[in-house]
Amino acid sequence: MAGAIWCVVEDDRQGNPKKVMAEVLGEASRLASQLGGPTEAVWLTDKATEAGLKQLGEWGAKRVLLVENAGLAPYRGEVWAPVLAELVQKESPQAVFGAVTTRQREVMARLAARLGAGLAADVVALAVEDGKLIATRPVYAGKLLSKMTWAKTPWLATLRPNVFKPAEGQPGAAAAVDKPAATVPAPAMSLVERREESSTGLPELAEAEIVVSGGRGLKGPENFVILESLAKVLGAAVGASRAAVDAGWRPHRFQIGQTGRTISPKLYLGFGISGAIQHLAGMRTSKVICAINKDPEAPIFKIADFGIVGDLFEVAPALEQEFKKLLEK
Amino acid sequence: MKILVMIKQVPDTATQVKISGDPKAIDTAGITWIVSPYDEFAVEEALRIKEKRGQGEVVAVTLGPERAKEALRSCLAMGADRAIHLNDPTWEQADTLLTARALAAVIKQEQAALALFGRQAIDDDMGAVGAAVAELLGWPCASWIMEESVDEAGKTIRVGRQVEGGLEIFDLPLPAAVSAQKGLNEPRYPTLKGIMGAKKKEIKDVKAADLGLASEAPALSVVKLEALPPRPPGRIIPGDPAEAAKALVKALREDAKAI
Numbered sequence: 001m002a003g004a005i006w007c008v009v010e011d012d013r014q015g016n017p018k019k020v021m022a023e024v025l026g027e028a029s030r031l032a033s034q035l036g037g038p039t040e041a042v043w044l045t046d047k048a049t050e051a052g053l054k055q056l057g058e059w060g061a062k063r064v065l066l067v068e069n070a071g072l073a074p075y076r077g078e079v080w081a082p083v084l085a086e087l088v089q090k091e092s093p094q095a096v097f098g099a100v101t102t103r104q105r106e107v108m109a110r111l112a113a114r115l116g117a118g119l120a121a122d123v124v125a126l127a128v129e130d131g132k133l134i135a136t137r138p139v140y141a142g143k144l145l146s147k148m149t150w151a152k153t154p155w156l157a158t159l160r161p162n163v164f165k166p167a168e169g170q171p172g173a174a175a176a177v178d179k180p181a182a183t184v185p186a187p188a189m190s191l192v193e194r195r196e197e198s199s200t201g202l203p204e205l206a207e208a209e210i211v212v213s214g215g216r217g218l219k220g221p222e223n224f225v226i227l228e229s230l231a232k233v234l235g236a237a238v239g240a241s242r243a244a245v246d247a248g249w250r251p252h253r254f255q256i257g258q259t260g261r262t263i264s265p266k267l268y269l270g271f272g273i274s275g276a277i278q279h280l281a282g283m284r285t286s287k288v289i290c291a292i293n294k295d296p297e298a299p300i301f302k303i304a305d306f307g308i309v310g311d312l313f314e315v316a317p318a319l320e321q322e323f324k325k326l327l328e329k
Numbered sequence: 330m331k332i333l334v335m336i337k338q339v340p341d342t343a344t345q346v347k348i349s350g351d352p353k354a355i356d357t358a359g360i361t362w363i364v365s366p367y368d369e370f371a372v373e374e375a376l377r378i379k380e381k382r383g384q385g386e387v388v389a390v391t392l393g394p395e396r397a398k399e400a401l402r403s404c405l406a407m408g409a410d411r412a413i414h415l416n417d418p419t420w421e422q423a424d425t426l427l428t429a430r431a432l433a434a435v436i437k438q439e440q441a442a443l444a445l446f447g448r449q450a451i452d453d454d455m456g457a458v459g460a461a462v463a464e465l466l467g468w469p470c471a472s473w474i475m476e477e478s479v480d481e482a483g484k485t486i487r488v489g490r491q492v493e494g495g496l497e498i499f500d501l502p503l504p505a506a507v508s509a510q511k512g513l514n515e516p517r518y519p520t521l522k523g524i525m526g527a528k529k530k531e532i533k534d535v536k537a538a539d540l541g542l543a544s545e546a547p548a549l550s551v552v553k554l555e556a557l558p559p560r561p562p563g564r565i566i567p568g569d570p571a572e573a574a575k576a577l578v579k580a581l582r583e584d585a586k587a588i
Binding site: 074076077078081101102103105106107108109110111112113114116117118119120121122134137138139140141142143144145146147148149150151152187188189190191192193194195196197204206207210234251252253255258259260266267277278281284287288289290296301302303304305306307308309310311314315318319321322323326327 | 340342343346348355366367424425426429451452453454455456457458459460461462463464465468469470471472473475487489490491492493494495496497498499500501502505510511512546547548549550551552553554555556557560561563564565566570571573574575577578580581582585587588
């Protein structure tokens with residue numbers, strides 16, 4: 001019988017799986033229907049919640065392997081990787097998937113090294129060909145796609161958020177909850193403090209379904225309020241180009257591009273962004289791209305689905321009014 | 330304190346990248362090669378640690394073909410003391426795992442106190458080597474660091490690690506591995522003196538056998554490279570700002586169903 005497809009749970013540190021897990025579990029179930037084997041969730045946490053477990057079942061996990069231990073928080077790769085490896089060695093899943101988040105990118109790399117397995121990181125598509133899994137990954141600043149395959153199971157991969165179709169959610173579908181025995185090693189590193197970013201009330205860049213982004217055309221840091229105001233109407237995150245970040249207008253964590261965050265929202269709106277290769281590398285897998293720029297020759301128009309050639313200081317407020325009208329209906 | 334910085338030579342962002350006759354590889358003709366930008370942050374930070382402590386050694390390490398020596402030379406020009414080049418045909422098809430094994434072996438042989446990496450190389454964007462090396466060595470690691478300080482005794486490194494929604498400050502006992510995120514520092518440009526001095530510094534070639542490593546098949550390999558599927562042609566929306574905004578919102582709702 002084919003082994004299970006495991007999905008390592010990314011949670012909000014309060015006992016609730018993040019919404020990206022609907023995508024990871026949805027993709028795992030789609031592949032399981034071709035490969036055989038059940039879809040299962042593996043949850044390492046200091047505290048799970050009933051609601052969280054229920055949610056994983058509704059998103060398609062047939063079973064949750066729950067390791068609940070105070071030593072698992074805060075996340076430390078050196079603690080998590082041995083726990084995951086022990087479970088993999090005991091249960092032999094055919095695949096282990098994670099989401100592209102800061103901690104899962106790291107722990108999956110550690111897990112792969114520990115198991116001597118292959119890891120395809122930041123995958124944007126998965127397919128089964130002749131019973132084998134093929135991963136598609138953007139490479140060279142997103143200029144090419146690389147199709148990759150593994151020499152043996154388990155197939156390890158991290159999935160880019162907002163790319164895979166989320167599980168529909170079956171109300172009432174419940175996962176069996178197993179609590180396997182696992183050795184949680186003592187950590188070497190210790191948390192000193194966690195500095196929370198001042199909350200903008202807007203969603204996190206990598207997870208946002210809509211992203212509003214600004215570049216050099218904004219002319220100064222004070223003008224980002226125009227985009228923030230628009231973002232509030234849309235429930236969008238606000239990003240920036242490298243030019244805007246290097247000018248000191250926005251902190252680094254807001255940079256979209258090759259030396260910043262890679263995003264894949266349903267809707268991307270770029271204001272005063274020319275569309276340098278290194279920016280495109282971070283957003284070209286967005287589903288719908290809109291560009292507003294007064295230079296009709298700006299390269300971003302080449303990949304934009306919709307463009308407005310005009311002054312962003314006039315277009316952005318006009319768009320805000322139109323979106324407000326539409327969304328308040 | 331001995332610091333090893335792992336770097337990779339990659340095509341410049343702006344360079345044209347084409348698939349070669351072998352669909353698994355790119356055509357390397359005419360490519361401008363650079364040190365991957367995140368690795369430059371790592372080199373810079375290693376130099377700053379050494380300068381602050383007033384002692385120590387910074388060693389730049391790469392795994393790659395002969396041309397990768399140029400990248401090591403750039404690191405030497407920035408100020409690294411010497412370089413190690415893992416240069417062996419057996420690593421031509423090396424994936425993350427085999428690369429990590431080779432690097433872990435060098436770090437062990439050199440008895441480094443700190444291993445610095447870039448967050449990811451900007452060619453394959455895998456971003457896994459640093460954490461994989463840490464795992465193979467049994468070391469703690471912190472990825473995507475935005476700040477760091479090594480204590481006076483050289484026993485602990487305190488790092489600020491970027492995570493969703495904030496920064497986590499951790500103490501890691503040395504030896505440890507960390508990977509640099511943008512924002513950690515502003516890399517220096519090599520001075521003319523640095524460039525001249527780099528020519529005299531040692532770049533040691535190391536073969537797999539020198540590290541006691543046998544030739545192995547990769548765990549993950551490229552089936553083929555493909556060009557991006559073309560995006561459907563875009564539409565420029567005409568009109569004054571108010572008209573264009575109205576038409577765009579309508580198109581996003583009715584045609585693209587994006588909102």
